[in-house]
Amino acid sequence: MYFSDEKERPVGSRYEGSKLLRKIHKSHEQLKRHNPDVVISEEPTQNLLNLRRFFRPLDPGCQFFVYPNKRSYSFIQCSDAYLATKIRKEFNGFVHPKLKSSHQPFVISFVKNVPEKGIAETFRPDGLAVLDNYISKDEEKTLTDFIFSHPKVKMLKHRAVLHFGHEFDYDTNSAFRETEPIPEIINDLVKKLKYDGYISAWPDQITANIYEPGHGIPSHYDTHSAFEDPVVSLSMLSDVVMEFKDGANSARIAPVLLPRRSLCLIQGESRYRWKHGIVNRKHDVDPRTNRVIPRQMRVSLTLRKIRTVPCKCPWKEFCDWDREGEMGVPKSGNEAERLEGSYVADVYENIASHFDETRHSSWKAVKKFIDDIPRGSVMYDVGCGNGKYLIAQDGLIKIGCDMCNGLCVIAAKKGCHVMRADALKLPFREKSADAVICIAVLHHIATLERRRQLVEEILRVLKPGGCACVTVWSMDQSHSEYAKMRGNKDENEAIGKGQNPGKTEDLKKNKAERLKVHDGKDFEQQDVLVPWVIDQENKTFLRYYHVFREGEAEELMHSVDGCQMVSVEKEQGNYIFVFRKS
Amino acid sequence: MKLLTHNFMSSRFLKGVNEGYPLRLHVTKMENRDVEFNAEFVKNIMSKCDYGALRTACESINEASKLPANLPDDLSEHDDILRELHRVLFCIEVIEGELECPDTGRRFPIHDSIPNLLVEDNE
Numbered sequence: 147m148y149f150s151d152e153k154e155r156p157v158g159s160r161y162e163g164s165k166l167l168r169k170i171h172k173s174h175e176q177l178k179r180h181n182p183d184v185v186i187s188e189e190p191t192q193n194l195l196n197l198r199r200f201f202r203p204l205d206p207g208c209q210f211f212v213y214p215n216k217r218s219y220s221f222i223q224c225s226d227a228y229l230a231t232k233i234r235k236e237f238n239g240f241v242h243p244k245l246k247s248s249h250q251p252f253v254i255s256f257v258k259n260v261p262e263k264g265i266a267e268t269f270r271p272d273g274l275a276v277l278d279n280y281i282s283k284d285e286e287k288t289l290t291d292f293i294f295s296h297p298k299v300k301m302l303k304h305r306a307v308l309h310f311g312h313e314f315d316y317d318t319n320s321a322f323r324e325t326e327p328i329p330e331i332i333n334d335l336v337k338k339l340k341y342d343g344y345i346s347a348w349p350d351q352i353t354a355n356i357y358e359p360g361h362g363i364p365s366h367y368d369t370h371s372a373f374e375d376p377v378v379s380l381s382m383l384s385d386v387v388m389e390f391k392d393g394a395n396s397a398r399i400a401p402v403l404l405p406r407r408s409l410c411l412i413q414g415e416s417r418y419r420w421k422h423g424i425v426n427r428k429h430d431v432d433p434r435t436n437r438v439i440p441r442q443m444r445v446s447l448t449l450r451k452i453r454t455v456p457c458k459c460p461w462k463e464f465c466d467w468d469r470e471g472e473m474g475v476p477k478s479g480n481e482a483e484r485l486e487g488s489y490v491a492d493v494y495e496n497i498a499s500h501f502d503e504t505r506h507s508s509w510k511a512v513k514k515f516i517d518d519i520p521r522g523s524v525m526y527d528v529g530c531g532n533g534k535y536l537i538a539q540d541g542l543i544k545i546g547c548d549m550c551n552g553l554c555v556i557a558a559k560k561g562c563h564v565m566r567a568d569a570l571k572l573p574f575r576e577k578s579a580d581a582v583i584c585i586a587v588l589h590h591i592a593t594l595e596r597r598r599q600l601v602e603e604i605l606r607v608l609k610p611g612g613c614a615c616v617t618v619w620s621m622d623q624s625h626s627e628y629a630k631m632r633g634n635k636d637e638n639e640a641i642g643k644g645q646n647p648g649k650t651e652d653l654k655k656n657k658a659e660r661l662k663v664h665d666g667k668d669f670e671q672q673d674v675l676v677p678w679v680i681d682q683e684n685k686t687f688l689r690y691y692h693v694f695r696e697g698e699a700e701e702l703m704h705s706v707d708g709c710q711m712v713s714v715e716k717e718q719g720n721y722i723f724v725f726r727k728s
Numbered sequence: 729m730k731l732l733t734h735n736f737m738s739s740r741f742l743k744g745v746n747e748g749y750p751l752r753l754h755v756t757k758m759e760n761r762d763v764e765f766n767a768e769f770v771k772n773i774m775s776k777c778d779y780g781a782l783r784t785a786c787e788s789i790n791e792a793s794k795l796p797a798n799l800p801d802d803l804s805e806h807d808d809i810l811r812e813l814h815r816v817l818f819c820i821e822v823i824e825g826e827l828e829c830p831d832t833g834r835r836f837p838i839h840d841s842i843p844n845l846l847v848e849d850n851e
Contacts, residue, residue, distance in 0.1 A: 522775070551844075563729075563730055566846055573741055573845035575737070576740055578736055578738075
């Protein structure tokens with residue numbers, strides 16, 4: 147273990163004798179637990195357990211196997227047993243002066259072998275294929291020589307690019323302007339790709355990227371509306387690890403090794419739903435072996451076919467086109483109902499039991515509202531879900547309704563009084579409730595008119611003077627547990643000049659009117675599709691949300707006749723508001 | 729569905745319905761369940777419930793024989809009535825059947841104890 151903040155150690159100090167033996171023993175125990183296949187050796191071998199990069203000066207040819215954030219040890223494969231012995235003698239028990247004083251000393255052992263497999267689950271998004279050795283070394287040289295010597299190579303912030311056929315526009319992430327014709331040398335490659343059946347149409351937008359070691363490309367989609375499927379990319383001169391990120395969950399990352407001279411086919415789900423990018427760093431960790439691989443200068447050649455008819459891929463939620471309004475923010479009641487049907491009601495039917503397993507804790511403000519209702523009162527729970535606010539035997543007469551049959555069944559099994567109903571058509575007597583709660587329902591309603599209707603409907607069943615407590619998600623999640631949980635996400639950048647995609651006025655307008663899949667960071671717009679992930683089944687469902695901006699709940703209450711605002715509170719990224727029927 | 733729930737339900741949300749109360753009850757399957765009796769809670773509930781509607785509902789499922797035509801003013805003195813009210817409100821569980829709008833005749837199914845009041849947009 148390298149790190150411990152508990153103790154300060156004088157740098158340059160050396161552990162010896164029993165103290166060092168204890169540390170070695172501890173490390174061995176850990177190794178046996180994690181890598182039972184690795185044999186610890188008393189005799190010198192070429193494999194040393196543990197490393198730091200300053201081992202390189204002693205053995206320039208040594209190889210590293212590391213497990214960032216997963217294991218507190220690493221492996222070094224030295225050039226020979228002699229150098230390994232020398233390194234161990236030099237560093238074992240030593241707090242290297244170049245380390246911080248909080249570091250532990252190196253604890254070094256010999257092992258007979260290093261683990262054969264990496265520890266990461268090597269999953270790949272569907273549709274992605276990497277074909278090793280797609281071109282020969284000679285072909286690689288001819289292609290890269292051609293690219294390096296081309297007069298039109300253009301420098302971007304972190305890499306150089308060269309376009310053929312059509313120029314890639316980094317502001318819109320599309321390509322409309324014709325540029326350099328595709329040279330014969332690349333046409334030869336295209337012929338091979340067609341012959342091998344990897345592409346059917348002749349590509350008309352080809353980009354060569356030249357990456358210095360350490361440079362990469364931000365995570366991005368290849369715009370649906372701009373290019374056909376597949377996107378094909380050839381890697382030259384260096385191995386690199388490309389990261390694929392689930393567009394519905396940026397924590398789901400698949401690192402994929404693109405070996406030198408390999409062909410990467412990004413198609414289907416991997417092309418339409420997953421983002422891909424290359425992290426800026428000088429070394430990669432091969433996901434298959436955990437071996438550290440240094441990056442060299444790398445050249446990639448990406449071949450795309452420009453789309454001329456609208457995208458019809460099945461991953462419509464991830465499309466940049468609103469699909470003739472299907473994925474637009476609803477404007478009419480009919481559109482809203484259709485959206486709520488597919489992206490709220492159907493989803494809850496699918497996730498009901500998983501939802502029940504995860505929904506138990508109560509919002510403090512809601513609990514207080516219920517506790518303050520005089521005993522013996524009648525309370526309705528509109529959108530009661532799994533019945534968590536109905537279960538308590540607290541002297542109130544509590545009846546719930548929910549649109550979702552699965553949740554009604556679950557709540558009824560717990561002994562709750564429930565029925566299936568639409569929150570906009572409440573099947574309760576007028577003026578029959580002393581109180582109503584409506585928790586996390588209103589933000590699933592897709593137009594202002596319908597949100598107003600829900601408030602009116604609640605008022606209709608309330609007795610005069612009765613109060614309702616309503617909660618919605620807030621657009622600002624900065625202080626929520628949800629944000630903390632998802633806090634270690636990196637930033638989504640555009641692939642060009644450090645700008646966001648979709649900057650032309652048309653696209654900007656389009657973006658604001660189109661529903662967008664929320665990938666776990668800040669909400670960028672109010673109408674979004676939020677993923678519900680069931681890990682065990684590897685399934686993602688998208689729920690529609692209208693997240694509330696500050697002041698919106700107040701505006702809503704003011705706009706409804708007979709609605710008297712009592713309070714608005716913010717709790718964990720939610721607005722909890724109370725109103726009274728006057 | 730308990731008769732307690734039924735007592736608060738209405739089809740007023742349907743287009744063209746002014747009262748929609750009480751919903752007519754048609755039962756094909758029901759059960760009796762043991763629920764702990766709490767005299768105070770029952771008495772309290774009766775101040776919120778519509779006794780006429782409850783009695784009508786009980787009549788429709790032949791469970792009204794022990795219910796008086798009108799509730800006495802000193803209900804807390806009548807333990808037998810409170811127990812009978814407790815039985816009809818909480819112990820009878822309607823498992824399968826239908827609810828019917830008294831104004832339009834629109835029927836709503838009750839399945840697995842859960843009434844389904846969802847309707848089409850134009851209703």
